[in-house]
Structure formats: structure tokens, C-alpha cells
Amino acid sequence: MSTAPEQNGQKSVGGLDHGLAGLSLSSKTIHADDYLNTDTDVAPAMHVATTFRYNRNPDLLVPAAEQPDPFDPAVGHIYSRLSAPNTSRLEAILSSIFKGPALTYASGLSAFHALLVLLNPKRISIGEGYHGCHGVIGIHEKLTGLKKLDLHCPAEELQPGDVVHVETPLNPHGTAYNIKAFAEKAHSRGAYLTVDATFAPPPLQDPFEWGADIVMHSGTKYVGGHSDMLCGILVINPARLKEGWLKTLQAERVFLGNVMGSLEGWLGVRSIRTLEVRMERQSSNATKLVTWLDAALHPESASEKDAVSAETSKIVQTILDKIEHASLQKDAIKEGWLLKQMPNGFGPVFSISLKNATFARRLPSKLKLFHHATSLGGVESLIEWRTLSDATVHPRLLRISVGLEGWEDLRDDLLQGFKALAEEQTKLGQ
Ligand SMILES: Cc1ncc(COP(=O)(O)O)c(C=O)c1O
Known part of the structure; x- marks a missing residue:
């Protein structure tokens, strides 16, 4: 028998924490998706469907364009390029523990690509680090003329709308950068700070506390944790929600088509419980x-x-x-x-x-x-x-x-x- 989300005692939509604010990290990784659990299964069921039946009651049919939030997982699923049950549960947990709305992608690099498509900067200040991100920047150089600046360039070289992208801790060295110092530098010029925090997920580091605007992860690493799933993650600083970034990212992901598979969503929930x-x-x-x-x-x-x-x-x-x-x-x-x-x-x-x-x-x-x-x-x-x-x-x-x-x-x-x-x-x- 199915249980409606509200019967789990948590609000289905609204704030990020769904009644879990103040609980420990592990309590959140184990329970932040409870409000989406519509089954009696304790372990999440695996849903592999790409398409989901509309309501049989014709009076309840609402065109997507008229839905207040067509991406709200509590409303239901339509097609898995928009949202899917296992992925939504993983995103609910990620949003709770990363302290900002989180979206998943097919890989870390596809998340980085989505980030550049969203912000569409003219310049990106970036240092060494994961070489694949430089490959993605190469594609944007070709498409938009994006230019690279050194990570340690003087603040005066940055202009409004530019991106400072800091990977910390740094691949492959494991050394760390001062996020706050980069946030101050970027913001003093109207630029954005994006942080690739793949090497230090919670509880190790919270880039939002130090001023990051968007946090990126290769969820393939610690979120997956078992060397068996590809996943990318973007998290938006709640202070930046007014920019409309969440809705834009959701809409652009539908057309970029770089969604994570449902099996990975299921594996991700299984894994993140023990993060x-x-x-x-x-x-x-x-x-x-x-x-x-x-x-x-x-x-x-x-x-x-x-x-x-x-x-x-x-x-x-x-x-x-x-x-x-x-x-x-x-x-x-x-x-x-x-x-x-x-x-x-x-x-x-x-x-x-x-x-x-x-x-x-x-x-x-x-x-x-x-x-x-x-x-x-x-x-x-x-x-x-x-x-x-x-x-x-x-x-x-x-x-x-x-x-x-x-x-x-x-x-x-x-x-x-x-x-x-x-x-x-x-x-x-x-
Ligand atoms: C720091 C960092 N960022 C991004 C990526 C890319 O992630 P993915 O392999 O999931 O595309 C990696 C992969 O090793 C990485 O180490």
C-alpha cells in the first residue's frame, strides 16, 4: 500500500530541510528523502521508467506550462529527462546536506558544462586542477570565445559576470585554497565564485559559509563512494536564489539532456546514507x-x-x-x-x-x-x-x-x- 508523502509527517515542498533542520548530517542523509517515500519499502524501490502515466481523471490534467513548479518531485513525474523518482530522492538529500538546492547531472564534467552554460561568462579565472574542466572550457572557448585568466590574477582584471573557479582541495595534490579570500576578490569586482568541492564534501567543508555562489561536485567520487556510478552535482547558494538560477538550471538541463540515469539515482541514495x-x-x-x-x-x-x-x-x-x-x-x-x-x-x-x-x-x-x-x-x-x-x-x-x-x-x-x-x-x- 502506498503512503502519501504528507503522511510521513514532513512537509512535501517548501524549505530545504523538510522538518529536519538541526539534525545531524547522518540523520539527514538517512531521512531527508523520507517525504518522497510513497511506498512502504524501507530501502528505496528502483524505478527505471522513462515515462510516467498522467492522471486518469481528465479534470486533474494540468499542462506543464501552467504548473507552478513543474520540477517539484512531490507533484509527480512526467518524463525522466525532467525528473525521476530515484534521482529526486538523491537530490532531496543533497539539497539538505549541501544547504542549497542541488541538481544532479550525468557526470561531474556535464555539471561543469551546465554551470558555464548558466553563467555564460566572458572570462574564467582558473588554476591547475582537474584537467577535464579545462577540456570543457576549451569547448566554451570554441562556442563563445570564453577566455581564461590565471586563478591568481589581480582583482582588477576581473569584470562583472566573470567567474572565479576554485577547485579545493586540489586535484591531484590534496592541498587547499582559502575560499573566503577568493570570494572577496570575485565579489569585489561583481564576479561569481564557483567552487569545485569534490575532494571535501560534508562534513569536511562548506564553501557557502565562505562565500561561494555555486558549488560543484563530481558525485562520482565521495557521494557515490563505491566506484560504480557517474554523477555530477551543482548546488546554488540560497542567497543567490533570487537570480533565478535554479529554474534556469532545471530548464536548461531538460534541453542539454545531461541528466543522470535512474540507476545512478538509486545507487546514489544507497551510498549517501553512509557519507x-x-x-x-x-x-x-x-x-x-x-x-x-x-x-x-x-x-x-x-x-x-x-x-x-x-x-x-x-x-x-x-x-x-x-x-x-x-x-x-x-x-x-x-x-x-x-x-x-x-x-x-x-x-x-x-x-x-x-x-x-x-x-x-x-x-x-x-x-x-x-x-x-x-x-x-x-x-x-x-x-x-x-x-x-x-x-x-x-x-x-x-x-x-x-x-x-x-x-x-x-x-x-x-x-x-x-x-x-x-x-x-x-x-x-x-
Ligand atoms: C576535482 C574534479 N572535478 C571534476 C571531475 C570530473 O568528474 P566526472 O569524472 O564525474 O565527470 C573530477 C574527476 O576526476 C575531479 O577530480
Whole structure:
């Protein structure tokens, strides 16, 4: 038997929180879609239909053009390029936890494309980061003459309507930028700040608190969390709703046709239920690994509690040249902004640069717990010789996406991998 949304005790439309304001992140990821649950199933049913029957009562037929909000999922679904049950449930949860209306897309890059179509800037100030976003900008350069400015350009170079696009934490390094400083710079010139926050979803970072106008995610990463779905997400700062961006994005998505599939909507709801526990564990695993590696590489500056044996230090120093991660941004930590903007932990991705490119090419094949693969954010730890997928990254760099395994097991796996490389080098030298 079906239960009408109102019978769940929550308002079906209106505010973002549907009666959940003040609850914890996990309570929201588990319940923010309850108001859309019209079945008695506890686990959401999977709906794969592309088209949905109109009302049989002819008196209740209302043309889409006359609906006050044709995209309101509580009103019902028409065609899955507009909205669909599983996707709407995921979007309800995302809107609640990201604290702004959220739309999903077929991939992170299609969300970025939709963002550029919405704002249609003449200039975009952007730095390094995920190379695919530069590919999307290339398409807009061709279509509209969009021009790139450096991320750190003087404010005077920005004009009203320009976009400052900050990816933080940054792919593939895992280092963080000061969102507030970029928001102030963009807004001082009438430009918009868009933030690709893929590497630090809630509870790690809230870009709206620091002035972002639109937040973007590759939901393929931590929102999906299990390396089995493509998803892009755009979230609008509620303070910007008056610009009409939500309605425009909804309408443009219908014609761009870059909607996420219903199966992904279902997988996304299944996955996001555990977002908070996954992020907390993956973040703390990553920071513990980075602290250990840093103590082994720089034993002279390691605190007593982080100190490692001289033998471990020697092996690590033979192979490793540099580690990058937000937890090692000492100046930013001293300045205060980093811990304010990432109060619940740093992102679960970091990078290591090895002494030479041969070490970097060979390390993944020595590891047992890290899959050698691109992408990131799943429950399993990944390592990638980054030059394989991004030619702009130097060939000594490996990107590590830390999963949910025990961090000591990951530490031991890395150490035995370093050891195997060092032994191989000794043999070759003989
Ligand atoms: C920071 C960042 N943004 C955007 C994307 C693109 O996302 P998708 O692969 O879902 O299109 C990625 C993918 O790796 C990414 O790392």
C-alpha cells in the first residue's frame, strides 16, 4: 500500500530541510528523502521508467506550462529527462546536506558544462586542477570565445559576470585554497565564485559559509563512494536564489539532456546514507598516513608521538621526495583559515612525488591493498601514476585516494612497496 508523502509527517515542498533542520548530517542523509517515500519499502524501490502515466481523471490534467513548479518531485513525474523518482530522492538529500538546492547531472564534467552554460561568462579565472574542466572550457572557448585568466590574477582584471573557479582541495595534490579570500576578490569586482568541492564534501567543508555562489561536485567520487556510478552535482547558494538560477538550471538541463540515469539515482541514495562515516574515516586515514610518511621523510621535525624507526625512515627516504596534503600546509594552519574552513578533517586524497619517474611507474605494481586506477573517493584505496591520465602532471607524482581499510594496513603496504623498490634498485646497481 502506498503512503502519501504528507503522511510521513514532513512537509512535501517548501524549505530545504523538510522538518529536519538541526539534525545531524547522518540523520539527514538517512531521512531527508523520507517525504518522497510513497511506498512502504524501507530501502528505496528502483524505478527505471522513462515515462510516467498522467492522471486518469481528465479534470486533474494540468499542462506543464501552467504548473507552478513543474520540477517539484512531490507533484509527480512526467518524463525522466525532467525528473525521476530515484534521482529526486538523491537530490532531496543533497539539497539538505549541501544547504542549497542541488541538481544532479550525468557526470561531474556535464555539471561543469551546465554551470558555464548558466553563467555564460566572458572570462574564467582558473588554476591547475582537474584537467577535464579545462577540456570543457576549451569547448566554451570554441562556442563563445570564453577566455581564461590565471586563478591568481589581480582583482582588477576581473569584470562583472566573470567567474572565479576554485577547485579545493586540489586535484591531484590534496592541498587547499582559502575560499573566503577568493570570494572577496570575485565579489569585489561583481564576479561569481564557483567552487569545485569534490575532494571535501560534508562534513569536511562548506564553501557557502565562505562565500561561494555555486558549488560543484563530481558525485562520482565521495557521494557515490563505491566506484560504480557517474554523477555530477551543482548546488546554488540560497542567497543567490533570487537570480533565478535554479529554474534556469532545471530548464536548461531538460534541453542539454545531461541528466543522470535512474540507476545512478538509486545507487546514489544507497551510498549517501553512509557519507558522514565514510568521510570521517577516509579523512582520518589519509591524515594518519600523511603524518606517518612525513615523520619518516623528515624525522628531525617529527613530534615524539609520530616518530618512526630509523630503519623505516631510511627506506622511505630512499624512495620518497615530497608529500602534498592540506594537513602539511603549516602556514595556512598558522594563519587560521584552513582549520576554520576544514574543521572536521582534510580531504582523503594526497600526492607523493618519488625520487624518480621509474619508482613512480613501478610502485603501484608492488602494492597489495591499493588498486592502480584513476578516479577516487570509493571505499577502496587507489593509487595512480598520474601522468597516465593527465599529461600536465610531472611523471614522479602518484595520487593516492585513501579508502576505508585499516590505516595501519595501508601504511604497512606502502612500506613493503617502498622496500621492494629499494631492493630492486640495489639489485640493478650491483
Ligand atoms: C576535482 C574534479 N572535478 C571534476 C571531475 C570530473 O568528474 P566526472 O569524472 O564525474 O565527470 C573530477 C574527476 O576526476 C575531479 O577530480
